[in-house]
Amino acid sequence: MQALVKKHDKIKTLGTRHCFNNIADSKDNLLSTRDMNKVVSLDAKAHTVTVEAGIKYGELAPYLDKHGFALHNLASLPHISVGGSITTATHGSGIKNGNLASAVRGLEAVIADGSVIHLTKAADGEKFNAAVVGLGAIGVITKVTLAIQPTFMMRQNVFIGLPVAQLKDNFEKIMSAGYSVSLFYDWQTDRINEVWIKSRVGVDAEHNQPEFYGAKAATKNLHPIIALGAENCTEQMGVAGPWYERLPHFKMGFTPSSGKELQSEYFVPLHHAVEAIEAVAKLGKQIGPHLFITEVRTIAADDLWMSPCHNQTSVTIHFTWKQETEAVLALLPLIEKALAPFNARPHWGKIFTLSAKVLESRYELLADFKKLVAGYDPHGKFRNAFLERNIYG
Numbered sequence: 439m440q441a442l443v444k445k446h447d448k449i450k451t452l453g454t455r456h457c458f459n460n461i462a463d464s465k466d467n468l469l470s471t472r473d474m475n476k477v478v479s480l481d482a483k484a485h486t487v488t489v490e491a492g493i494k495y496g497e498l499a500p501y502l503d504k505h506g507f508a509l510h511n512l513a514s515l516p517h518i519s520v521g522g523s524i525t526t527a528t529h530g531s532g533i534k535n536g537n538l539a540s541a542v543r544g545l546e547a548v549i550a551d552g553s554v555i556h557l558t559k560a561a562d563g564e565k566f567n568a569a570v571v572g573l574g575a576i577g578v579i580t581k582v583t584l585a586i587q588p589t590f591m592m593r594q595n596v597f598i599g600l601p602v603a604q605l606k607d608n609f610e611k612i613m614s615a616g617y618s619v620s621l622f623y624d625w626q627t628d629r630i631n632e633v634w635i636k637s638r639v640g641v642d643a644e645h646n647q648p649e650f651y652g653a654k655a656a657t658k659n660l661h662p663i664i665a666l667g668a669e670n671c672t673e674q675m676g677v678a679g680p681w682y683e684r685l686p687h688f689k690m691g692f693t694p695s696s697g698k699e700l701q702s703e704y705f706v707p708l709h710h711a712v713e714a715i716e717a718v719a720k721l722g723k724q725i726g727p728h729l730f731i732t733e734v735r736t737i738a739a740d741d742l743w744m745s746p747c748h749n750q751t752s753v754t755i756h757f758t759w760k761q762e763t764e765a766v767l768a769l770l771p772l773i774e775k776a777l778a779p780f781n782a783r784p785h786w787g788k789i790f791t792l793s794a795k796v797l798e799s800r801y802e803l804l805a806d807f808k809k810l811v812a813g814y815d816p817h818g819k820f821r822n823a824f825l826e827r828n829i830y831g
């Protein structure tokens with residue numbers, strides 16, 4: 439890796455290539471981390487695991503579970519690499535759960551001159567906080583150390599048709615009803631299509647009741663896009679299972695989501711959740727024809743400079759779009775305008791149209807991040823069109 443990085447003037451690292459924008463693209467050289475997928479060591483005493491950065495969560499999770507451990511959270515799919523996920527601040531749900539990058543305790547990376555750097559949360563403070571959600575600009579992350587905890591079991595219960603009006607007074611209660619809660623909504627009626635509640639067995643309240651805030655308990659497993667069969671989805675109906683087979687919505691080895699889609703997602707401070715949802719709802723008629731489904735989730739605040747949850751517990755409004763690029767690109771500025779009063783920050787790995795100037799105004803440490811990157815990569819070896827447009831403006 440050191441020799442490869444030294445040899446080329448321009449390089450972009452690839453994880454599992456699950457981003458929806460051009461953050462991972464290069465016209466020059468692409469370096470795959472696909473085969474860097476080993477567990478390096480597990481420290482049961484320190485409650486950490488060190489992995490090669492290309493490992494997928496779906497490869498790591500069963501290993502951890504077998505050894506009696508778990509991660510604190512997972513994204514909707516286990517198919518994605520640890521290196522690529524932490525780089526874009528990939529997240530699951532849960533008001534008390536930070537994004538996946540918040541579990542990072544140490545990094546090893548090859549920087550532009552081919553040298554190796556090591557950063558740890560314990561020793562490197564703000565330098566570490568700056569590098570973890572690195573947007574691919576710091577260098578090639580080769581190893582990652584993650585915090586782990588004793589393994590746990592979970593149940594997943596789904597409710598259908600939650601009256602949107604319930605969100606007004608009960609949003610935080612609804613989103614705190616389990617360890618991780620997601621709302622799926624198509625913006626077309628006054629009812630949220632599906633509420634997914636993921637609860638820790640023996641810790642959180644069980645949800646075997648027939649109703650939840652006016653929504654009815656599902657009578658079979660469901661897909662977030664209700665018209666699709668649930669074969670690709672993790673087990674529901676309150677059946678207990680290991681954390682890594684309940685936290686993601688989609689099973690490893692199966693196509694996640696619709697399989698043919700675009701995605702966008704915006705983060706706003708949790709206290710603006712209801713206003714932000716109401717603002718987007720006004721665009722429901724325009725959004726509807728191009729949308730498969732929206733997902734609303736929550737994520738705890740963190741201290742990672744480029745994380746959309748930096749210093750703010752957030753609610754995310756996500757859009758799984760049909761592959762209608764032109765229509766979606768025309769709609770995004772309307773959604774971004776509606777969410778502007780809440781200083782919405784976009785998901786780094788999904789499609790957005792906000793300008794570099796707006797991004798800079800919403801990330802108070804972006805200028806410092808650029809200074810730090812200049813130290814690691816003075817000649818822009820890891821810069822691509824995405825970074826030029828969005829970070830360097």
Ligand SMILES: Cc1cc2nc3c(=O)[nH]c(=O)nc-3n(C[C@H](O)[C@H](O)[C@H](O)COP(=O)(O)OP(=O)(O)OC[C@H]3O[C@@H](n4cnc5c(N)ncnc54)[C@H](O)[C@@H]3O)c2cc1C
Pocket residue numbers: 450451452453454455456457458461462471491492513514515518519520521522523524525526527528529530573574575577578579580694695785786787788
């Ligand atoms: C069906 C589907 C569902 C999704 N669900 C979620 C979800 O629930 N939550 C969520 O937040 N996101 C979700 N995403 C988005 C996606 O998972 C993330 O954006 C994530 O970054 C993908 O990781 P990757 O390994 O594929 O990264 P890639 O797309 O391969 O790369 C992303 C960035 O990381 C850089 N990079 C990758 N590996 C390294 C490395 N080793 N060192 C340095 N830089 C590196 C790349 O250069 C690029 O800049 C979903 C995507 C899909 C397709």
